Amino acid sequence: MARWRWWRRDAQARPGDIRSRRRREILTAEGLRLPLTLASRGARAAALLIDLFLVFMALIGTTVLLAWIARGAGIDDLAHRNPAAREFVQVIIVVMIIAGFLARSAWFLWFELGPRGATPGKRLTGIRIAARPGRDGAATRLSAEAVIARNLLRDVEMFLPMVFIGGALSAGTDTTLAGWAALVWFGIFALFPFFNRDGLRCGDVIAGTWVVEVPRSRLDAALSLGTAAQGISSVTGAHYRFSDADLAVYGEYELQMLERVLRDNRPDALVEVAETICRKIGWTSGTGDERAFLQAYYTQLRARLETGMRLGRRKADKFDGTAAG
Amino acid sequence: MTDARMKGPAGWFGRRQDTAIADAEAAVLRSDRFRLEREADWRRLDAIVSRIEAGRIGAIADADLIALPALYRMLASSLAVARETTLDAATLAYLEGLAQRAWFVVHGPEAGFRGWCARFFGGGWSAAVRAIGQDIVIALAIMVAGTVIGWLLVAGDPDWFYALMPPQPGDVRVPGASRAALHASLFGHAQRDGLAIFAASLFSNNAQVAILCYALGFAFGIPTILLLVHNTALLGALLWLYHGQGLTLDLVGWLAVHGTTELFAILLAGASGIHIGRAMAFPGQNALLDAAAAAGRRTATVMTGVVLMLIVAGLLEGFARQLIDATAPRLALGLAMLAWWLVYFFAFPQVFGSGGRR
Numbered sequence: 001m002a003r004w005r006w007w008r009r010d011a012q013a014r015p016g017d018i019r020s021r022r023r024r025e026i027l028t029a030e031g032l033r034l035p036l037t038l039a040s041r042g043a044r045a046a047a048l049l050i051d052l053f054l055v056f057m058a059l060i061g062t063t064v065l066l067a068w069i070a071r072g073a074g075i076d077d078l079a080h081r082n083p084a085a086r087e088f089v090q091v092i093i094v095v096m097i098i099a100g101f102l103a104r105s106a107w108f109l110w111f112e113l114g115p116r117g118a119t120p121g122k123r124l125t126g127i128r129i130a131a132r133p134g135r136d137g138a139a140t141r142l143s144a145e146a147v148i149a150r151n152l153l154r155d156v157e158m159f160l161p162m163v164f165i166g167g168a169l170s171a172g173t174d175t176t177l178a179g180w181a182a183l184v185w186f187g188i189f190a191l192f193p194f195f196n197r198d199g200l201r202c203g204d205v206i207a208g209t210w211v212v213e214v215p216r217s218r219l220d221a222a223l224s225l226g227t228a229a230q231g232i233s234s235v236t237g238a239h240y241r242f243s244d245a246d247l248a249v250y251g252e253y254e255l256q257m258l259e260r261v262l263r264d265n266r267p268d269a270l271v272e273v274a275e276t277i278c279r280k281i282g283w284t285s286g287t288g289d290e291r292a293f294l295q296a297y298y299t300q301l302r303a304r305l306e307t308g309m310r311l312g313r314r315k316a317d318k319f320d321g322t323a324a325g
Numbered sequence: 326m327t328d329a330r331m332k333g334p335a336g337w338f339g340r341r342q343d344t345a346i347a348d349a350e351a352a353v354l355r356s357d358r359f360r361l362e363r364e365a366d367w368r369r370l371d372a373i374v375s376r377i378e379a380g381r382i383g384a385i386a387d388a389d390l391i392a393l394p395a396l397y398r399m400l401a402s403s404l405a406v407a408r409e410t411t412l413d414a415a416t417l418a419y420l421e422g423l424a425q426r427a428w429f430v431v432h433g434p435e436a437g438f439r440g441w442c443a444r445f446f447g448g449g450w451s452a453a454v455r456a457i458g459q460d461i462v463i464a465l466a467i468m469v470a471g472t473v474i475g476w477l478l479v480a481g482d483p484d485w486f487y488a489l490m491p492p493q494p495g496d497v498r499v500p501g502a503s504r505a506a507l508h509a510s511l512f513g514h515a516q517r518d519g520l521a522i523f524a525a526s527l528f529s530n531n532a533q534v535a536i537l538c539y540a541l542g543f544a545f546g547i548p549t550i551l552l553l554v555h556n557t558a559l560l561g562a563l564l565w566l567y568h569g570q571g572l573t574l575d576l577v578g579w580l581a582v583h584g585t586t587e588l589f590a591i592l593l594a595g596a597s598g599i600h601i602g603r604a605m606a607f608p609g610q611n612a613l614l615d616a617a618a619a620a621g622r623r624t625a626t627v628m629t630g631v632v633l634m635l636i637v638a639g640l641l642e643g644f645a646r647q648l649i650d651a652t653a654p655r656l657a658l659g660l661a662m663l664a665w666w667l668v669y670f671f672a673f674p675q676v677f678g679s680g681g682r683r
Binding site for chain 2: 030036094097098105114116130132134135143148156157160185202206215217218220221222225256263302303306309
């Protein structure tokens with residue numbers, strides 16, 4: 001069994017595991033199927049904590065700044081009934097009240113309405129909000145109304161449960177029946193994302209949104225270019241050429257795994273995989289030239305499978321016998 | 326195409342393209358030739374999308390902005406072809422990711438802040454209010470009923486007054502208060518200091534109540550109804566108290582200055598909550614989630630307006646009520662505000678054509 005470990009090591013692409021349970025597909029107006037990965041609840045919780053921390057820091061910063069301005073304006077003059085200074089202090093208090101309101105409501109709104117659709121916390125955790133598609137899977141545009149709606153619900157989901165849980169804790173054993181009922185009631189709101197498949201919170205339900213992972217944006221170099229890919233080793237000068245029968249043993253899944261092994265480029269994994277392939281196709285494996293060998297095998301296997309694809313024959317993995325072209 | 330690329334910032338792509346085509350001829354696999362021939366266009370789209378995501382639309386050359394839709398369509402077809410012809414996982418993952426990012430940019434949140442404001446005030450808000458007309462009627466009925474209940478409760482047993490309105494030290498507004506004391510609570514605050522602070526804290530408080538009223542609609546609207554009843558029962562109790570001393574009209578004037586705006590805003594917030602609650606309890610032909618989402622988007626517009634109305638109400642309550650010290654002008658101002666909101670919400674499309682309904 002140890003022979004097959006390298007195929008299994010990274011099973012991310014296999015159906016049924018956690019990542020593919022979070023895969024969804026939307027259909028754009030151009031008729032393009034776009035795969036999305038829903039954000040994990042952990043990433044969302046982390047994003048929320050980061051945001052709350054930032055809001056808290058912003059509030060403290062505003063308070064310090066205003067206090068500094070107030071001192072500069074001569075807040076001590078209040079006692080001397082200086083009308084100008086007193087009016088100025090009033091303005092500062094008004095700014096404080098409004099900043100408090102904005103901190104609670106506008107932080108999330110402002111950032112999620114931007115082109116990234118993500119608050120700073122969401123950006124750091126690599127997630128963003130998006131409009132949920134309709135039942136037919138057709139992608140819809142994220143509207144300003146949706147962002148407003150999902151953030152208005154934050155009050156019952158987050159701030160009220162905090163108030164009630166805080167109240168229950170401070171009341172201790174004196175908590176009344178009504179207090180417990182309220183706690184359970186708001187607990188349902190707060191824990192809503194754990195009770196549905198898409199991890200929607202109440203605000204997402206009302207707004208028709210969900211939270212997805214931001215796709216990775218790097219294009220890795222193709223492995224099938226260069227002299228090694230043509231089957232010529234730069235180390236030994238050997239020329240690897242595989243017969244049709246040598247290539248017929250593997251399918252697309254093994255090709256992807258081989259690609260991953262080549263990209264990771266860990267020497268022990270390369271050796272192990274090269275030995276496995278050699279055993280499978282009955283070659284005797286040398287040592288020291290595994291990378292060139294694997295790159296040549298990768299390129300020729302891909303060429304064979306892609307030719308099959310163009311002719312409408314696909315071989316999903318090594319167990320797939322239908323496309324024995 | 327090549328000429329345009331050789332100029333300005335796009336020239337870099339031009340050179341890259343040339344070397345890429347040279348590489349392509351040397352490539353073994355057909356799918357690699359496909360990738361190398363198009364990679365420059367993908368990277369160009371990638372650069373544009375990255376700039377838009379960073380909010381630096383100004384930093385994008387005009388030629389790039391014009392090319393964006395064509396590049397996006399090109400990418401879409403590249404992806405469709407790649408899915409059928411290539412097994413290079415790196416290329417597929419990159420194309421899928423880029424297509425997703427480009428889709429968010431091309432079909433992203435709409436038209437900026439100014440465009441949204443123009444649509445909102447130019448009919449979107451009033452259309453959204455009219456769209457929940459049924460729920461407004463329901464909420465109005467609940468608020469009237471709440472007021473009557475408050476009155477009747479307190480009239481039957483004055484102790485209810487303390488239950489509805491927890492006594493605060495120094496508050497003269499309690500059953501058995503003298504006419505003079507009640508009268509003094511309505512008039513004569515013209516010299517009061519700190520009106521701006523008062524107005525701001527009123528706004529902040531009212532906005533939280535309104536948002537709560539809306540958000541609790543999620544629980545099938547029942548908590549929204551309870552909240553409406555509770556708040557208007559207070560109003561009924563106050564009316565009863567001042568009625569007992571023959572000050573009903575003065576109280577109505579005192580309330581009307583801001584109350585027509587504030588109660589209207591709370592009415593709209595309650596109606597929005599009930600609208601969501603109804604959509605979730607009775608989704609009809611639609612799936613529950615779709616019905617909830619449609620109701621949520623419709624009422625979010627109303628709620629944005631509610632917050633704006635509460636700012637107006639806070640200013641009226643904080644300043645106008647204290648500065649106008651007689652019942653008749655207070656009533657006139659309150660009724661004028663009411664008339665303004667009614668015209669804006671319900672007569673607006675007749676005045677300006679069929680504006681705003683999307």
